[in-house]
Amino acid sequence: MIGEVTIRDVAAVRLAGIAHRGAYEDLEEAFGRLVNVFEEGLLWRHVLGAAAIGYDNPRVTPVDKLxxxxxxxxxxxxxxxxxxxxxxxxxxxxxxxxxxxxxxQLPQAYAKLGDEWYPASGETHRGLVAYEVYLNNPEEVPERELRTEIRLPLT
Incomplete structure (x- = not known):
């Protein structure tokens, strides 16, 4: 289910990311590499959550260039x-x-946010791409209970 867009204050976040090129659906491979880096560096105590950033629009960018x-x-x-x-x-x-x-559902959610809500909102984005935060773990809850927030920085 794709909810309604709300505007709220969000705390600053510091992300440790690992690059991926290709289909966004294949980001799991990059998460595997990220997990390995954190395992090897014994960095788990620093992890506060999981997130992802997609820099390109998959409707206009070739999959191999995403x-x-x-x-x-x-x-x-x-x-x-x-x-x-x-x-x-x-x-x-x-x-x-x-x-x-x-x-x-995430591609449809991004379309709702970027193609429907944003143009009609009168808001201005901050010049940063949206990012998504995974509010629970797919290894711990059934797929129907997964919760993801897409956050678009506004001015």
Missing amino acids: RSDACFIVSEGCPIVAPLREIHYPEGRYAVLEVTGSYR
């Missing part, structure tokens, strides 16, 4: 070294859209 990052939300004390990259999203106003259920 860029994204699989990320963990991390504490300030987390060391971030290659192959990880540090990404910051500032605190402030965000348009937030929650999706309940399968990740296969």
Whole structure:
């Protein structure tokens, strides 16, 4: 189920990301590499959540050119070294859209946010792409109970 867009204040997040190129549906491979880096570096104590960033519109960008990052939300004390990259999203106003259920709904949710809500909203985005936060773990809940927030930074 794709919810309604709300505007709310969101705290700043620090992300440790690992790059992925290709279909967004294949981001699981990048998450596997991310998990390996955190396992090897004994960094789990710094993980506060999981997130992802898609930089390109899959409706206009060829699949093999799509860029994204699989990320963990991390504490300030987390060391971030290659192959990880540090990404910051500032605190402030965000348009937030929650999706309940399968990740296969995410393309429709992004279309709702970007093609329907945003043009009619009168809002201005902050020049950062939206990112998604996974509010629970697909290894711990059934697919129908997955919860994902898409957050678009606003001015």
